[in-house]
Every structure is written in structure tokens, then in C-alpha cells.
Amino acid sequence: MLRIDRSIYDQIVAHARRDHPDEACGVVAGPEGSDRPERFIEMLNAERSPTFYRFDSLEQLKVWRGMDDRDEEPVVIYHSHTATEAYPSRTDISYASEPNAHYVLVSTREADTVEFRSYRIVDGEVTEEPVEIVGTDARP
Amino acid sequence: MAIEVRIPTILRNLTDDAKVVEGKGDTLAELFTDLDSRYPGIGARIVENGKLRRFINVYLNDEDVRFVGGLEAELKDGDNVTVLPAVAGGSL
Numbered sequence: 001m002l003r004i005d006r007s008i009y010d011q012i013v014a015h016a017r018r019d020h021p022d023e024a025c026g027v028v029a030g031p032e033g034s035d036r037p038e039r040f041i042e043m044l045n046a047e048r049s050p051t052f053y054r055f056d057s058l059e060q061l062k063v064w065r066g067m068d069d070r071d072e073e074p075v076v077i078y079h080s081h082t083a084t085e086a087y088p089s090r091t092d093i094s095y096a097s098e099p100n101a102h103y104v105l106v107s108t109r110e111a112d113t114v115e116f117r118s119y120r121i122v123d124g125e126v127t128e129e130p131v132e133i134v135g136t137d138a139r140p
Numbered sequence: 141m142a143i144e145v146r147i148p149t150i151l152r153n154l155t156d157d158a159k160v161v162e163g164k165g166d167t168l169a170e171l172f173t174d175l176d177s178r179y180p181g182i183g184a185r186i187v188e189n190g191k192l193r194r195f196i197n198v199y200l201n202d203e204d205v206r207f208v209g210g211l212e213a214e215l216k217d218g219d220n221v222t223v224l225p226a227v228a229g230g231s232l
Contacts, residue, residue: 023230023231025227027227043227047230049230050231051230051231051232052228052229052230052231052232053228053229053230054226054227054228055226055227055228057197057199057204057206057224057226058202058204060197060224060226060227061197061199061202061204061222061224064224065222068146068159073149077227079229081231082231083231084231088229089229089230089231089232090232091228091229091230091231091232092229092230095195095225095226095227095228095229096229097148097150097195097225097226097227098149098150098225098227099149099150100149
């Protein structure tokens with residue numbers, strides 16, 4: 001199960017909406033082994049594409065090093081699909097390389113409905129998991 | 141000559157969980173051959189058919205090696221190398 005703060009959930013969705021129709025991507029770091037997504041980090045989509053995303057390699061190095069220095073790991077790796085459902089594509093599965101991460105998919109295909117789903121992707125196998133949003137709802 | 145190599149989580153099962161290992165070589169290609177001799181299997185996770193795998197990022201002193209000569213990039217004592225799987229995907 002992915003347990004995530006409302007404020008971080010909102011930031012991920014806002015990023016996905018803002019970059020629509022291109023795919024948005026980023027990570028949420030947390031203390032190693034804690035499984036707690038705490039530090040939201042928006043990443044550039046180096047592809048700037050509606051159908052593909054890739055972290056910029058130098059930005060990724062900087063962010064991964066920052067996590068290393070703080071004894072953090074990528075607890076959540078998120079990206080958006082802008083015309084299809086929030087389910088990992090074959091491409092997503094073949095490139096998934098963080099077996100400890102929750103892979104979050106947000107679909108922005110509907111302007112007024114949020115699709116926010118989370119998966120484990122290990123050795124090419126996808127397992128969906130429940131998402132629990134904790135904390136106060138800041139929306140009016 | 142010693143080159144420090146940072147290993148990503150997904151390859152640490154090949155390095156007895158070590159985050160950082162040391163290797164040697166005059167070029168990156170030689171370095172990965174050297175690492176593979178002590179951590180069997182690691183070479184093939186980084187290099188394929190004599191080229192860097194497309195979705196593996198390798199950095200030499202914080203430069204993406206694709207821009208500084210790829211596997212032929214020359215190494216000197218004290219250099220540091222970081223290996224990171226690219227984070228990528230898409231909806232197709």
C-alpha cells in the first residue's frame with residue numbers, strides 16, 4: 001500500500017495538470033527503508049512529449065546524489081499519462097528499475113476527474129496497490 | 141590506479157550490497173570489464189554489444205559519458221564514475 005500526504009498528492013496532480021498535454025514526471029524521496037514519501041521533487045521531462053518521459057540525466061544525477069547525501073531513496077516515482085489510463089505501459093514496465101519504489105501513474109485525460117494509481121514493478125511484473133491519502137484536505 | 145564507482149540499488153545484488161566499489165582501467169570499457177571479473181554479471185547490465193545500454197546512465201566526474209566519449213572515455217587515477225538506470229517510460 002502507498003500512504004501519502006494530501007499535500008504531496010496535490011502537488012503531483014497539479015504538476016501533471018500543468019504539463020498536460022506533455023507527460024510530467026518526478027520523485028518523492030523519503031528516508032531509506034521507511035517507505036514514507038516526504039520530499040517532493042518535480043523533474044524535467046527531457047523528452048517534452050505527450051507519449052514519453054525521461055528524466056534529464058544530469059538533473060537525475062544531482063537529485064540522486066542529494067538523496068544519497070541525506071540517506072534517502074526514491075519512495076515514489078511518478079509520471080502522467082495524458083490520453084490513456086493510469087496503468088503502466090509496456091515501456092513503463094521495461095524501464096522500471098527501482099524495485100523498492102511505488103510507481104505512481106496519474107492520468108490527465110479527463111480535466112475534472114483525477115486518476116491516481118500506484119504500482120510495484122519488479123522484474124517486469126506489475127502489482128497494483130491501494131493508495132491511502134492522509135492529512136487534511138486543504139481544498140475548500 | 142583506482143577508480144571509485146557508485147553502484148545503483150538495482151545492481152547492488154551483484155556487489156554484495158556495496159554502494160561504492162573500486163575498479164581499474166584506462167578507459168570506461170576496461171573499467172567495466174575489470175568490475176565484471178570481480179562482480180560477475182555486472183558488465184552485461186551496463187554494456188551490450190560493445191555499447192552502453194540505452195537506458196543506463198554513466199557519469200564520469202559528474203559528466204554524462206555520452207558527451208565525453210562513451211565507453212572509450214579515458215580514465216585517470218582518482219576519477220569517479222556513477223552508474224544510474226535512466227528513469228523513463230511512456231504511454232505507448
